[in-house]
Amino acid sequence: MTARERxxxxxxxxxxxxxxxxxxxxxxxxxxxxxxxxFLLGEICLYSFIILLLSGxxxxxxxxxxxxxxxxxxAYEPLQGxxxxxxxxxxxxxSFEVRGGLLMRQIHHWAALIFMVGIVVHxxxxxxTGAFRKPREFNWIIGVGLLTLGIVEGFLGYSLPDDLLSGxxxxxxxxxxxxxxxxxxYLSYFAFGGAFPGLAFIPRIYVVHVLLLPGIFLALITVHxxxxxxxxxxxxxxxxxxxxxxxxxxxxxxxxxxAGGFFFIVFGVTAFLGAVASINPIWLYxxxxxxxxxxxxxxxxxxxxxxxxxxxxxxxxxxLFGYTVSWNILIPGLILPGIMFTxxxxxxxxxxxxxxxxxxxxxxxxxxxxxxxxxxxxMALTFTLVSLINGGNDIIATTxxxxxxxxxxxSRIAIIVLPPIAFIVTKRLCLxxxxxxxxxxxxxxxxxxxxxxxxxxxxEVHEPITPEKAWLLTSHEQLxxxxxxxxxxxxxxxPAAIRNKIRxxxxxxxxxxxxKATETERRELEGHH
Amino acid sequence: MSNxxxxxxxxxxxxxxxxxxxxxxxxxxxxxxxxxxxxxxxFSLSALGTxxxxxxxxxxxxxxxxxxxxxxxxxxxxxxIGLGMAIALFCIGAGxxxxxxTLMPDEExxxxxxxxxxxxxxxxxxxxxxxxxxxxxxxxxxxxxxxxLGAALGLSGLxxxxxxxxxxxxxxxxxxxxxxxxxxxxxxxxxxxxxxxxDLEVGAVAQTQPEFAEGKERHLEDIAKDAVLLxxxxxxxxxxxxxxxxxxxxxxxxxSKICSHMGCAVALYEQTTKHLLCPCHQSTFDVTRAAKVIFxxxxxxxxxLAITVDAQGYLVAQAPFTEPxxxxxxxxxx
Numbered sequence: 132m133t134a135r136e137r138x139x140x141x142x143x144x145x146x147x148x149x150x151x152x153x154x155x156x157x158x159x160x161x162x163x164x165x166x167x168x169x170f171l172l173g174e175i176c177l178y179s180f181i182i183l184l185l186s187g188x189x190x191x192x193x194x195x196x197x198x199x200x201x202x203x204x205x206a207y208e209p210l211q212g213x214x215x216x217x218x219x220x221x222x223x224x225x226s227f228e229v230r231g232g233l234l235m236r237q238i239h240h241w242a243a244l245i246f247m248v249g250i251v252v253h254x255x256x257x258x259x260t261g262a263f264r265k266p267r268e269f270n271w272i273i274g275v276g277l278l279t280l281g282i283v284e285g286f287l288g289y290s291l292p293d294d295l296l297s298g299x300x301x302x303x304x305x306x307x308x309x310x311x312x313x314x315x316x317y318l319s320y321f322a323f324g325g326a327f328p329g330l331a332f333i334p335r336i337y338v339v340h341v342l343l344l345p346g347i348f349l350a351l352i353t354v355h356x357x358x359x360x361x362x363x364x365x366x367x368x369x370x371x372x373x374x375x376x377x378x379x380x381x382x383x384x385x386x387x388x389x390a391g392g393f394f395f396i397v398f399g400v401t402a403f404l405g406a407v408a409s410i411n412p413i414w415l416y417x418x419x420x421x422x423x424x425x426x427x428x429x430x431x432x433x434x435x436x437x438x439x440x441x442x443x444x445x446x447x448x449x450x451l452f453g454y455t456v457s458w459n460i461l462i463p464g465l466i467l468p469g470i471m472f473t474x475x476x477x478x479x480x481x482x483x484x485x486x487x488x489x490x491x492x493x494x495x496x497x498x499x500x501x502x503x504x505x506x507x508x509x510m511a512l513t514f515t516l517v518s519l520i521n522g523g524n525d526i527i528a529t530t531x532x533x534x535x536x537x538x539x540x541x542s543r544i545a546i547i548v549l550p551p552i553a554f555i556v557t558k559r560l561c562l563x564x565x566x567x568x569x570x571x572x573x574x575x576x577x578x579x580x581x582x583x584x585x586x587x588x589x590x591e592v593h594e595p596i597t598p599e600k601a602w603l604l605t606s607h608e609q610l611x612x613x614x615x616x617x618x619x620x621x622x623x624x625x626p627a628a629i630r631n632k633i634r635x636x637x638x639x640x641x642x643x644x645x646x647k648a649t650e651t652e653r654r655e656l657e658g659h660h
Numbered sequence: 661m662s663n664x665x666x667x668x669x670x671x672x673x674x675x676x677x678x679x680x681x682x683x684x685x686x687x688x689x690x691x692x693x694x695x696x697x698x699x700x701x702x703f704s705l706s707a708l709g710t711x712x713x714x715x716x717x718x719x720x721x722x723x724x725x726x727x728x729x730x731x732x733x734x735x736x737x738x739x740x741i742g743l744g745m746a747i748a749l750f751c752i753g754a755g756x757x758x759x760x761x762t763l764m765p766d767e768e769x770x771x772x773x774x775x776x777x778x779x780x781x782x783x784x785x786x787x788x789x790x791x792x793x794x795x796x797x798x799x800x801x802x803x804x805x806x807x808x809l810g811a812a813l814g815l816s817g818l819x820x821x822x823x824x825x826x827x828x829x830x831x832x833x834x835x836x837x838x839x840x841x842x843x844x845x846x847x848x849x850x851x852x853x854x855x856x857x858x859d860l861e862v863g864a865v866a867q868t869q870p871e872f873a874e875g876k877e878r879h880l881e882d883i884a885k886d887a888v889l890l891x892x893x894x895x896x897x898x899x900x901x902x903x904x905x906x907x908x909x910x911x912x913x914x915x916s917k918i919c920s921h922m923g924c925a926v927a928l929y930e931q932t933t934k935h936l937l938c939p940c941h942q943s944t945f946d947v948t949r950a951a952k953v954i955f956x957x958x959x960x961x962x963x964x965l966a967i968t969v970d971a972q973g974y975l976v977a978q979a980p981f982t983e984p985x986x987x988x989x990x991x992x993x994x
Contacts, residue, residue, distance in 0.1 A: 163771045230717055234742045266776050299924055302884075303940065306922035306987035309835075316835055316989040321827040326834055326881040327923075331827075363773055371677030371770070378677065378770050385764050392756030399750025406742020407731060421884035422849060422867060422917060424925040426939045441922070441957060442941045448959035448988060457988040459957045460922065493773060525942060535942050536955060572672070598675040605672045649670040 164386050165366035165379035169256045173359075174390060176249035176277075178397040179242045180352065186239040187341065193229055195221035196291065196337035198330040207414050215293075215418035218333050222292035222413055238405035243285050245401060247433040250278050258478070258508050260495035262365045264488075268479040270358045273351050275476040280344055280351075282433050287340040289411065289431055293333055296411075298419025299428050301332065303438075310460040328421065368494050368606050370599045377493075427525055436515050439522030440467060443542045471511070485634070485641045487613045499568070500607045502561035503641040506554045513553040517546045558643075565645035568604040571596060572648040573656050595657075605647045613638035677768065685762045695762035702755030709747030716740025836984040836992075838870075838885045840965060845871035846888065846914070846975045854974040857910050860892040865929045867917065870977070885985055887917035887925065888965055890975070891947055893934060899948045907966035909975065914965040915951050916985040919943060921958035923987045936962070959988070 147153040164170075197217040203210050205220065206227040225232035254274060257263055263271035286304070290297045305327045309319045324331030363377050372378050380386060404410075416425060430438050440463035447458035474481075482504065483489060498505040520527065521542035528535045575593035583589055596604075615631035618624055684691040722737040778786070799806050845854045846868040860866060868888045872878055895911040907913075915936070919926050924940035929947075935954070936945040943958030945951040951962040963985050966978035984992050 161769075163769050166768075230722070230737070231741050233738055234745070237742075299940065302924060303922045309987055309989045311990075313990050316831040316991065319989075320829060320831045320834075321824065324828040327884050328880050329828075362776070370675045373674075375773050376770050377773060378768050380766070381769055385760050385766075388756045388760035388764060392753040392760065395749045395753030395756065397753075399746050399748075399753055402742060402749055403746035406739055406746055419880070421880055421923075422869075422887035422925050424927045424939050426928060428924070428939050438941075444957040446943075446953055446957055446959040450993060453994045454990050455988045455992045456990075457959065459959050460988070491775060525939065535937075539942065539956070598673070599678060601672050602674050606674065648672070650672050651670050653672065 159360075160381070160383040162360070162382040163363075163377050163379045164382065165364050165372075165377060167367055169260075170364065171393060172249055172253035172256055174393055175397055176246055176253055177352065177356070178394045179246040179249060179401065180348065181394070182242040182398055182401055183239060183246060184345065186235045186242060187345075189235045190225060190232075190239060191341060193221055193225045193232065194218070194291070194337075196334045198293065198328070198333050210414065210417065213418060216333070218291065218293040219413070219418045222294070226414060234402075234405050237408070237410050238401050240289070240410045241404040241408070242401050243288060244410075244431065244433075245397070247281055247285060247431075250274075250281055251433075254278060255508070255512075259498040259505055260365070260367075261492065261501055261504065262495055263479045264492040265479075265483065266362055266491050267358070267365075270355055270362075271479050272476050273355045273358075275472065277348065277351055277355070279472055280347060284340060284344045284348070285431055286434055287336045287344070291333060291337060291340060292411075292413045293419050294413040295416040295419050295423060295425055296413075296428060298328065298421070299424055300430055300434075301328065302421065303441075307460055307464040310457040310464070312454075312456055312461075328419070363493070365493050365495050368497070368603060370602050372494065374491070374493050427529075429523060429526065432519070435522035436518035437464070437468060437522075439518035439520065439524070439542065440464075442524060443518070443521045443539060443546065445543075475511075482641075485613075485637050486610055487638065488610060496607065499561040499564040500609075500644070502558045502565075502643060505561050506558040509557040510550045510554040514546060514550045517542055517549055521546075562643065562645055565647070569645055569648050572601050572604050573653055601648075601653075605649075607647070609644050609647060610642055612642035677770065680767050683762065683766060686766075692763065695758070699755045699759045699763070702751045702758060706748045706751035706755065709744045709749075709751060711744070713741050713744030713748065716744060835986070835989060838981055838985060839872070839882055840870050840886065840888075840977045840980045842977060842979045843970065844977045845970070846890065846967065846977070847871045849883075849887070855890070856973050857892075857912055857969060857975060860890060860912060862892050862894055862911065863931050864892050866890040868914075884923070885918065888914050889917045889926070889929070889936070890914050890967075891929065891934075891936075893947070897934065897948055900950055904950050904964060907964055907978065909967050909969060912967065912975070913947065914967045914977075915945075915947075915962040916965065916981065917962075918986040919958060920953075920960040920962055920985075921956070921987060926962060 143153070143156075146156070195217045199217045200214055201217050201220050203213050203215050203220050203223065205211070205223050207223055210223065222236075225236055227233070257271065257274065286300065290301050290304075305319055305323065308322060309315045311318060319327065322332070322335075323329045324335075364379075366372050366377060366379070369378075380389075417423075429435065441460070444459045444463045447462075449456045449458065496504075521538065524535060524538040524542065527533065528538045575595040578592045578594050580592045581589050582592055613635055615635055617628045617632050617635070685695050686692075716737055716739075720737045720740050722735060724736040725733050726736055728734050777783075794800065847854050847870070849867045849869045852869070852871070854871065855866065855868065866889070868890055869878065869883065869886050870888075890912055891914075892912045895908070898905060898908065898911075898913070900908070915926075917925050917927070919938045919940065921938065921941055921943050924938050926936050926938045926943075926945065928937040928939055929935070930937065934947045936947055936951065937943070938956070938958070941957050943956030944954050945958070945962055946954050950964055953959065953961060963981045963983050965981055967975055968978050970976045
């Protein structure tokens with residue numbers, strides 16, 4: 132036994148003597164994880180969260196979350212002598228006087244953007260592969276919660292420096308609060324401690340930003356990961372992979388090295404961005420003043436789609452018995468996002484209601500094999516993308532020499548017309564891809580080699596695909612649509628007939644598929660060739 | 661269902677996990693040695709990155725700038741610290757992953773999953789335990805306890821609401837009032853100088869605030885409601901009814917600068933079209949028609965401030981705003 136092995140043995144027995152965890156540890160250190168690049172997306176979120184905690188803690192050592200008015204006398208000459216809040220002055224101090232402060236501020240901001248990109252792309256991966264199905268519905272809901280809180284946390288974060296841009300963002304948030312029927316102006320006065328902007332808001336959101344929300348994040352992320360661990364990770368279909376097994380590499384040592392290494396890579400890339408790519412140069416905006424605004428005011432990208440919805444909203448306001456209801460704020464600012472996030476959270480239950488499928492699923496779907504789900508996803512993405520584009524309509528208009536009116540009308544029409552088109556096109560594309568898979572299994576791969584037959588006819592030589600590939604293309608399940616009774620045995624319409632009819636109808640639309648190739652078909656065709 | 665079941669029987673067979681293919685590093689000691697060296701080089705690069713960070717932090721002044729194509733004038737101190745940190749972290753990660761991929765075992769392991777559902781006996785026991793527990797607590801049999809407990813819990817939910825009451829004052833009619841009164845002078849912002857009509861040329865725009873008595877300080881809350889834009893044009897360009905026309909003075913018209921949509925500053929004035937544009941959501945107001953909304957999400961014109969001149973010839977408000985300024989709220993008109 133080498134010295135190193137002895138040390139390892141001693142550590143293991145030291146831990147086991149005190150916890151009795153030998154069995155548990157052994158099992159979990161050998162935990163198997165399937166390998167796929169898309170499984171790294173969730174890791175990116177986790178790592179950027181840790182980077183956010185580290186860089187954020189650094190920033191709190193200098194940041195002064197106070198709206199007290201001070202006269203700036205720091206290192207940045209253009210603003211010397213200007214009245215500003217202590218929050219803004221300390222953000223300038225971090226940027227110009229604390230060594231490495233600007234780097235940390237930029238790392239913090241870039242990490243926040245990467246965190247949100249990671250969440251959204253991870254969510255897309257989970258959605259399009261059907262990883263949210265039973266037994267993972269809880270984790271899906273936690274994920275949607277993290278996305279929602281992430282948007283709020285990001286918004287609060289870029290509001291804290293109290294520069295002109297962030298103050299403008301807070302002003303808009305205040306207007307949304309104020310537009311809530313009946314209690315809006317009360318809520319606004321409570322949130323701001325009086326009239327906007329007041330002195331209370333920055334210190335209040337500071338506590339929410341650095342304590343309350345990070346605490347909730349930590350708790351939710353822990354549960355999220357524990358569930359992944361306990362339920363074992365899903366895997367993509369392939370030869371040897373079934374609903375009943377997990378094929379992959381053990382945690383120790385492969386995944387410890389890979390995942391640990393990946394943390395450093397994410398941190399390194401974020402540090403690189405922080406070093407070379409300027410982000411949110413607050414010194415250029417100046418301190419917040421409600422009477423001023425900079426042209427081209429843009430929120431961060433994860434808020435951009437909401438701002439885009441607000442921008443394209445028609446000027447609707449109704450006056451009921453002398454009371455004002457601002458639909459132009461309520462619909463894009465609260466009602467639509469509310470519907471979208473609720474729909475997102477409930478999607479696993481909606482799909483299982485449509486299919487009637489209550490079984491566990493651990494093998495992922497290829498998106499083409501769930502055309503209806505894929506089409507719904509692309510439809511929702513199209514909606515969000517049009518809103519996001521409209522959130523930058525002023526920048527796009529000036530960059531591409533368009534008028535703002537053209538941009539706005541494009542968005543107003545596109546937001547209604549494009550999502551259904553995206554749905555139909557995606558569904559057709561998925562079915563075409565299924566057809567291509569079927570052809571590939573039955574007729575083999577096109578080799579590009581042309582052969583002239585004795586009759587003078589030219590044919591292209593097809594090569595049969597490997598058994599592994601053939602299995603991959605045919606192993607998915609094709610569920611038959613629901614056939615719920617609409618009429619009972621005696622020929623009388625059942626009370627639940629209408630509901631069943633609707634459900635059958637949706638289920639049929641969901642189950643549309645190109646029949647996958649079967650062994651018999653393959654043999655028959657092989658006989659021909 | 662029968663159709664799909666028959667298809668499942670007719671499936672193409674699963675060929676099973678493909679045979680393991682050894683990497684070069686598994687079979688060739690030279691390749692393994694090379695991989696080991698590569699990992700070591702990556703870790704050493706990381707150490708160099710940290711040295712770069714230390715060097716830049718201590719020895720490079722933060723006033724050293726140099727030119728880099730694409731990035732332009734760049735601060736050497738910041739860049740050195742940042743790049744050093746990036747290299748240090750990235751290379752640790754790259755080294756660890758290269759190590760895992762070339763030298764650690766890459767044979768896939770298969771483990772079995774177990775259905776989460778417990779067996780029927782355990783489930784029945786579980787259900788029984790829950791039932792018994794509820795039974796023993798006697799909630800079902802003692803409705804009085806159930807109802808009073810429900811009421812108590814519901815009521816206690818009011819506590820946090822009540823305790824949060826002092827977060828802020830009630831708005832009252834605060835949102836409907838500004839500091840503009842009949843006779844308040846318009847003063848420049850910044851500068852606080854009173855304005856004569858002749859100070860403004862045709863086509864000019866000025867941001868103004870109400871004049872404050874000596875010693876009264878102007879807070880951001882005041883600016884958020886009081887900011888007023890003055891615009892001067894030729895009087896014949898107005899397209900106003902007689903009342904609104906009487907609110908102007910020699911071609912000078914005054915509007916609240918706070919957008920009637922979401923309260924941003926309506927800061928962009930296009931002189932040729934006489935349009936005011938809010939940069940936040942692009943609501944566009946026609947100045948010649950009393951700031952009527954001609955485009956965008958705003959539902960109401962910007963409130964107009966009636967102005968005239970006082971005895972000394974300075975511009976003053978004829979009267980306060982006739983409606984609340986800024987974004988809408990429920991009780992705006994009541």
